[in-house]
Structures are given as C-alpha cells and as structure tokens.
Amino acid sequence: MENILEQIGIDNYIYLSTLLFCVGAFGVLYRRNAIVMFMSIEIMLNAVNLLLVAFSTYHQDAAGQVFVFFSMAVAAAEVAVGLAILVAVYRNIKNIDIDNLKKLKG
Amino acid sequence: MLTLFYILSAITLGTAFLTIFSKNPIHSAIYLVLCFFSIAGHYLMFNAQFLAIVHIIVYSGAIMILMLFTIMLMNLNKEGEKSKNAWSQIAAVISFCLLALVLLATFIKAQQPEYNYATKGADFQSIKVLGQVLLNDYMVPFEFASVLLLVSMIGAVLLSKKEHINN
Numbered sequence: 001m002e003n004i005l006e007q008i009g010i011d012n013y014i015y016l017s018t019l020l021f022c023v024g025a026f027g028v029l030y031r032r033n034a035i036v037m038f039m040s041i042e043i044m045l046n047a048v049n050l051l052l053v054a055f056s057t058y059h060q061d062a063a064g065q066v067f068v069f070f071s072m073a074v075a076a077a078e079v080a081v082g083l084a085i086l087v088a089v090y091r092n093i094k095n096i097d098i099d100n101l102k103k104l105k106g
Numbered sequence: 107m108l109t110l111f112y113i114l115s116a117i118t119l120g121t122a123f124l125t126i127f128s129k130n131p132i133h134s135a136i137y138l139v140l141c142f143f144s145i146a147g148h149y150l151m152f153n154a155q156f157l158a159i160v161h162i163i164v165y166s167g168a169i170m171i172l173m174l175f176t177i178m179l180m181n182l183n184k185e186g187e188k189s190k191n192a193w194s195q196i197a198a199v200i201s202f203c204l205l206a207l208v209l210l211a212t213f214i215k216a217q218q219p220e221y222n223y224a225t226k227g228a229d230f231q232s233i234k235v236l237g238q239v240l241l242n243d244y245m246v247p248f249e250f251a252s253v254l255l256l257v258s259m260i261g262a263v264l265l266s267k268k269e270h271i272n273n
Contacts (some may be wrong), residue, residue: 003223022209
C-alpha cells in the first residue's frame with residue numbers, strides 16, 4: 001500500500017492548509033454579514049482538519065483521523081448553537097450586520 | 107497525482123475566495139459546498155474513504171443545509187448588504203497578506219531537509235481499524251462528544267424559542 005505523500009509531498013499540503021486558514025481569517029475580517037463570517041470559520045476548521053489528515057497519513061497512524069472526527073462533531077455543535085444565536089439576534093434587531101452589535105461598547 | 111492535487115487545490119482556494127467575495131449569501135453557501143467537496147477529494151486522495159464520506163455527510167449535508175435554511179429564514183437572499191468602509195477593508199487585506207507571509211515563511215524555513223515517507227504496509231485507515239481505534243483508545247472522548255451534541259441540541263432549541271427582548 002503505497003503512500004500518496006511520496007508523490008505529492010507533505011510540504012505542499014502544509015502550504016495549502018496555511019493558505020486556506022489565511023483565507024478563512026481574511027473572510028472573518030472582511031465581511032460584515034455574520035453568516036458569511038460563520039462560513040469563514042468553517043473554512044478555517046477545514047484547513048486544520050486537512051492538515052491533521054495529511055499528518056495522519058505521514059505517520060501512518062489512525063489517531064489523527066479520529067481527532068478529525070471529534071473536530072467535526074464540535075464544528076457541528078458550534079454551527080447549531082451559533083445559528084440559533086443569530087436567529088435570536090435577527091428577531092431583535094432585524095438584521096445580522098455585526099456592526100450593529102456594539103451595545104457592550106458603552 | 108500531482109496534477110490532480112494542483113487542480114483540487116486550485117478549486118479549494120478559488121471557491122474559498124469566491125465564498126468571501128460573493129455579495130449574495132446564497133452564492134457564498136453554494137461556493138462553500140464546492141469547497142467542501144474538493145476537500146473531500148483531498149481526503150479520497152489520502153485513501154481515507156470513511157472520512158471523506160463523513161465529511162460530505164456532515165459538512166455538505168448537515169451544516170450547509172442548516173446555513174441555507176437560516177439564510178432563507180432571515181430573507182437574506184438579496185444583494186443589498188453594505189460592505190465595510192474602505193479603511194477596514196484595506197486593513198483586512200493587509201492583515202491577510204501579512205498572516206500568509208509570516209506563516210508561509212515560517213513553514214518554508216522550518217522545513218526538514220528530507221522527509222521519511224515510510225509505509226507500515228498495514229491498513230490503518232479502513233473503517234474496521236478506525237472503529238477499533240475510536241471505540242478502544244478514544245472511548246471516553248467519544249461519549250463526551252455525544253453529550254456535547256445533546257447539549258448543543260438543547261441549547262439551540264432554547265436559544266431560538268420565540269422571545270423578545272424589550273428595548
């Protein structure tokens with residue numbers, strides 16, 4: 001059973017995950033729409049998952065993939081609660097523009 | 107294989123950028139589904155079939171359906187969103203470039219001189235082996251994950267109950 005990383009190289013996966021993580025961080029900073037910010041957080045989580053799988057293949061160890069399962073479970077829980085919070089916010093201020101959520105600023 | 111990797115990576119990064127730059131949140135969600143499918147393609151290249159299936163079911167299935175329903179519930183499927191002011195956008199672009207520069211430079215400089223792609227010869231990522239690892243070594247975290255999902259389900263129901271904050 002040959003290792004796919006022999007042909008591609010782990011460094012390419014490191015660069016891809018780094019760039020994907022940076023794109024996610026950029027999305028959080030760039031947009032005002034809270035749902036698109038959530039999607040950017042999902043992109044960041046996926047970048048980390050991809051790197052975990054790459055290193056799990058590199059070390060030929062299944063533990064990295066088990067961590068990815070747990071990370072997916074936590075991501076699903078996070079999205080469910082986060083979208084519920086967004087729905088509650090939308091009911092009260094009628095939009096989800098994060099620039100309107102500064103009541104704690106004083 | 108290297109060509110396939112480059113094509114998949116281009117799709118992943120391109121759709122991630124399109125997710126951020128689309129004005130319409132529905133288009134963002136569609137591009138994000140494409141991004142998740144290309145990441146599942148990466149998992150398939152690693153021969154991690156079970157993980158790819160679970161990724162498609164959880165992300166492209168459950169999470170994106172949840173997001174699309176929320177977008178439609180809030181009636182956000184129009185392009186009327188105001189963008190941030192110019193200074194915030196310039197600051198976001200600059201911080202993106204700096205973050206990418208610092209992280210990429212770190213990983214390029216921190217490279218090992220040579221990698222050891224040893225293969226054990228044993229099958230380590232089939233459903234059988236993964237299930238044994240998950241239910242033998244990681245039994246307690248597995249149970250805690252189920253508790254976490256239950257708590258988040260109850261929390262989501264409680265939070266989205268009809269309730270107005272006066273003033």
